[in-house]
Amino acid sequence: MTLNPEPGNAITHAADSLARAYQSDLRQPALIRERILRQVVDLGLASGRAIDVGCGDGSTTASLAAVVPERPVLGVDISAAMIDAATANFGDLADFEVGTFEQMPVEPSSAALITALNMWHLVVDREGALREASRVLKSGGLLAIVGALREDLAIQTIHRLFPAFHRISYGRHQSRAQLTAMAELNGLRPILFETVDFEVPLGLPSQVVELVAEKPFFDMRLMTDADFDAGFDAFRHDLSELPEDEAVTTPSRCSVVVFSVGEA
């Protein structure tokens, strides 16, 4: 088995540094997120707990808890700083523990559902993560991977206006075919594939510049400073051409891919 990502690697470092300022709604507005999770749960769940892996500041775990109110919910994240934030924000709704997708702090065959929102592109050992999902899920259990796949990136204004950001994201995000082939090789059967379109409000152009200057997305923190600075200068210039008093809303799209473990 490939080793767990070590604490202190680039992803953990980026997550630790982002934890206090993390904004889940930049990925999907909360209402969209909850609608997606409801749709997943409506597929039918085995008995057992629900796990939100890569839970970040706990916003997605809270949405999950809202759609499975009768079940224990656990949020897991590689970053201790994210787990601290999640516990402070939503410790009354769910338990939170440090762990990784590749190695979760749970018993075999104990979960009905694993959700992974907006984090699959950051997983270092994806095959290890899929094997771990098979270990942790009960027969009939579901794994829901939600977030941008490679095909979903080009629509977003930030990706269009910031080509260096698009380039690094393109390299990290799997295509639909890559994800489903890898999952099938690791014993997971795709049962739902959907794309969801929505709008993300970003604020006035000057606020968008301030927002992006803070590198609110992991892929921005994983670029070299030189690449970020060059891309950001051009991005700022493009935004300065927009009317200053009109709020910017970016179209966005994510994929919802649900896999089942065990017999059909």
Ligand SMILES: C[S@@+](CC[C@H](N)C(=O)[O-])C[C@H]1O[C@@H](n2cnc3c(N)ncnc32)[C@H](O)[C@@H]1O
């Ligand atoms: C973009 S955030 C998503 C957080 C939350 N799910 C959301 O949608 O708002 C990605 C999260 O995944 C975590 N992460 C990255 N790689 C991980 C791994 N291999 N195992 C567990 N968590 C991981 C990061 O620490 C970060 O908190």
